[in-house]
Amino acid sequence: MEQDPVVVDGIRELINIGVGKAAGILGELTGSHVILDVPTLSIREVGDPAGPGSTMGDMPLSMVFIDFSGPMRGRMAIMFPPESAANLVILLANEDDTTAEMDMIRSETLTEMGNILINAVMGTISNFLDQSLSYALPVYVQDLPAFLSAPFHERDQLLFARTRFRVRERSVNGEMLIVLERGSLQPLAGKILAVMDGE
């Protein structure tokens, strides 16, 4: 389904503001200079084969997601190949260890990082909508199909952004995903178009 380019630009801008805030918080928490980029954004539908994780191969993904409800209902996630996830945690936590293995300690750290990022992005969107959302607790999983299964349906929409973290001159690529239940994109798209029309 084709989206108005103005809406896509508007959402990308909101996500950029959110990740900017998240980068600041992550930097404060870890004492590292963290830069987060959102180079691309696309809007697709659940079931699209070129959907999330399609560029990351067949390996299980390390991902953190949070469900939200209110005027918009859905789920937001950040996802990485496990080795990238471990490397990101090593950089953020200043670990001496260089083994790229996602154990319980690292998955907890990634959960905190994902929570900050997701809260910042969704907070920016809900502030823009001027409506508050309710959030569940963050969940760490390594199973994309489980993530995309219930409660989502075909025709629910995916906001799919590719992310790049840069920490101490090293970069790690990941993907950021917002799944919106059918109809949940309309209030956001309407607000963006209204703002752009100067209403």
Add this chain to the structure above:
Amino acid sequence: MENTPDSGIGSLLDSIPDGVCIVDCNRKVVYWNAILAGWTGISPESAKGRDISEFIHPDQQRVLSLILTQAMEGGGAVYLSPQLHPHFIPAPHPNGGLRIQQTIIQPRRGPFPGENTLLVILHDVTEMVRQVEAYREMRDRALQELKERTRAENALQVTNQKLNLLSSITRHDILNTLTALLMYLSVMKEEAKDEGLREGLEKIESLGWTIKRQIDFTRNYQDVGVKSPRWQNVQSLVCEAREQLEGAAFRLECEVHDLEVYADPLLSRVFYNLMENSVRHGERVTEVRISCRRNPGGITLVYTDNGTGVPDSEKEKIFRRESYKNTGFGLFLSREILSITGLEIRETGVFGEGARFEIRVPDGAFRIVHG
């Protein structure tokens, strides 16, 4: 205090195995559960009404400000990991040190502005973290040992290559000299008039050939165990070995389809050697059969021929090094090749009815691969 949980919920929060406290919008503690009291030694009565920052770890004060701002302004739950925030509210662990915590701070919106609260849940993950750290230490030790072993193996490989080169050159030189010696002996034997001298020369010649066999043996033995073992299809190896004996007239029946064994890459030479032995010593061999049977703890590959067989007195001797007489590998080297991955060979035939070699393959060193 309006934000204090009623006695039912308070008693429920006291019963869960996590530390729980509730903070109002002025950062004052309004609830402090029994577990948190037990961990910190601070009673609920003493904690209530005090600023939460009094209980927070000094390193976490800055984080606390960020969290309070985010949470009180309507953000989602805050999740603090044990790696970045191990001791949000410091509490000693009975086994020493401080409890390692996973902290969740959940904002709760009140009915009116200024009545928002934060529910702080501290989950003790000390044991889990210590187990992961112990696992990491173990893994790091294993990786270090592996690194050292790899380095030692590389060094050994280089040394082995040098030794092989040296022995190859030396062997070549000795064989050259030996060939000349045997040639001179042959000429001298032809020309010798004296019978005693001729007999002496024949003995020297015989000793010369023994030396040559011993040198050949070192060349064959040098290759055993040099390359890593690998999975090999038995049927293919047997067929290859049969093709190499193209002049020999015997029928081969091989019933080990889809069987693979984990063995030294020289395994094909074992089958070649068994067939060559059948042809060389079996006298009347017209049929060779290779089959397999399952036993507790593994399988047995059975090689039989319809030749004369091996006398009982020779059944173990044929595997000794002294029995190495001809070119090829001999049964001594065959046993050596098999033993590298735990395979065992023995002769179990009845003399007069043909040879029967059993190769015992333990579990883990064989597999059936269909297709």
